[in-house]
Amino acid sequence: MINYREKIAELLMTAVEGLSKEELTAMIEVPQDEKMGDYAFPCFRLAKQLRKAPPMIAKDVAEKIAGDNVFEKVEPVNAYVNMYISREAYVSDLVKEVVTQKETYGNSQLGEGKKVIVEYSSPNIAKPFHIGHIRSTVIGNSIYKIYKALGYDTMRINHLGDYGTQFGKMICAYRRWGNEEDVIKSPIKTLLSYYTKFHVEAENDPALDQEARDIFTKLEQGAEEELRLWQWFRDESLKEFTKVYNMLGIEFDSYAGESFYSDKMGRFVEELKTKQLLKASEGAQIVELEEQNLPPALITKSDGSTLYITRDIAAAVYRKETYNFDKNIYVVASQQNLHFQQWIQIVELLGYEWARDCVHVPFGLVSLEDGTMSTREGRVVFLEDVLNKAVEKTKEIIAEKGVNTDNIEETAKQVGIGAVVFQELSNNRIKDYVFSWDRVLNFEGETGPYVQYTHARAASVLRKAGAEAVAKAEAGEIKASYVISDSAYDLVKLIYKLPEVIAEAGEKYEPSIVTRHVINIAQSFNRFYHNEHVLVENEEEKTAKLALVIAAKTAIKNGLALLGMEAPEKM
């Protein structure tokens, strides 16, 4: 398949002097209005050096490149050179490419030989998985899949919040008010209730806080009973998290959380000391970051114990030494911007050049209509409830419409959960949003079910066409003249753009770019579907159109897969 941008840049090199291929490629645009062509080249910037009016330049450039047969037409319009690609070759090449590549269409070898780590989800154990956690989980999962598609060697890490004074509190509370049976029956809800009670009681009895700190110290020192309880809480929590991960179809390669690094920190405190970066202040040890325009970072507390910044440094070094990553991505809330700036700077100060390969990918806050979420105050929406409700609603819709599907349970799961995931990935990740049941349970317009419906509809046409006709279309030899109408061509262009879109989403760590593009493909397909009849009498026309349907279906399915979504054949 021709890379048209590259091809056009090469042609422009023969018409414009003094600019490199890269510079020219960057200048090529896609006009907002397709009536103005498939690609455009603005000539404003050339005016100064060529000492000519932009429209004149456009006219000259257009004349020079118009002869090439990739173009149907090249037209100067004011300061722009508008280029129209010859549709038949474009369409037949693209369709052939997609039907042969199938599920790998959109993938590339950009990242070949490079290792990428994606850290995401990372919930605190013994706390419920609420709607706020969906962001890191789902965004991280999609970034992982995007990088995989770009050819990187990828690894997923769930950096569990399984360490810290909070577990001293938890153990303390369990000993005072807990009982084993309740915990086994409903681990997280029960543990949370102990934790909440602890905070209420500690208000009146500050001795509790000291007791909790002591318990944590014992835990750190490896006391048997404390360790056993902690391990138990951790196992039970992980069991419940796994339930949610299974619903979402999400997996990890490592669950090495904070506790994993508890014995790997001393080295850095020493190293910071040796390199004279540590400074005593009010009994604690800090690193000054004035030159970096950052507030000082607290490394050890006045009682000598460490904080999570030390653990993050230890984790980064461990990962570099163990996995030798080229890129180490952290999908963590924007609230922690300062924290990441600080520790990455410290790693750099320690002389590790790879510090700049550590990337914090922040995202905005989810709040509820009555304010910021707070598990302790009971202001919380559980993710499992959201997923279940979405599945329920899907079942209702399926029943109501009487749609044909072989497995209602499975379809409802794919569509309901897909709706939640898609919603989550449809906006720029940096934006804050307020959780709304209405929005998450909306299945019309720019939503997951809309895209999945489009896919199922394409599948339905193929079923109706029959295996023989489909096989013929999949062979890829088509008479492209039957699929160059505006609506067919618009669809083809969007499918062609999918690989570019995936690369951009990877560069920007922004799954929503894929989400929006998948919507565009679905919209375009539906327009095509309404404007033209696919299953026509004329065999050649039918084959060409079926091939386009297969291409569109494939593109949608592959796009959804990158978001972590299924594409049902029937719904």
Add this chain to the structure above:
RNA sequence: GGGGCACUAGCUCAAUGGAUAGAGUCGCAGACUUCGAAUCUGUCGGUUGGGGGUUCGAAUCCCUCGUGCCUCACCA
């Protein structure tokens, strides 16, 4: 108070410094005897938070003010 992020149609959001700022949703008007109406078509809707500046050209870059959120030493 310092730092960061956000602000675009009634609502939710798009828009590599480029042509007339686009979608969805809401409202209104249409399209199922025809490959799936979770669909499609049309219509209504804008001082891109305010004000300066840079540029041939600004929603986009710079300055400033406003509003909201996040964050700033012993939680993570």
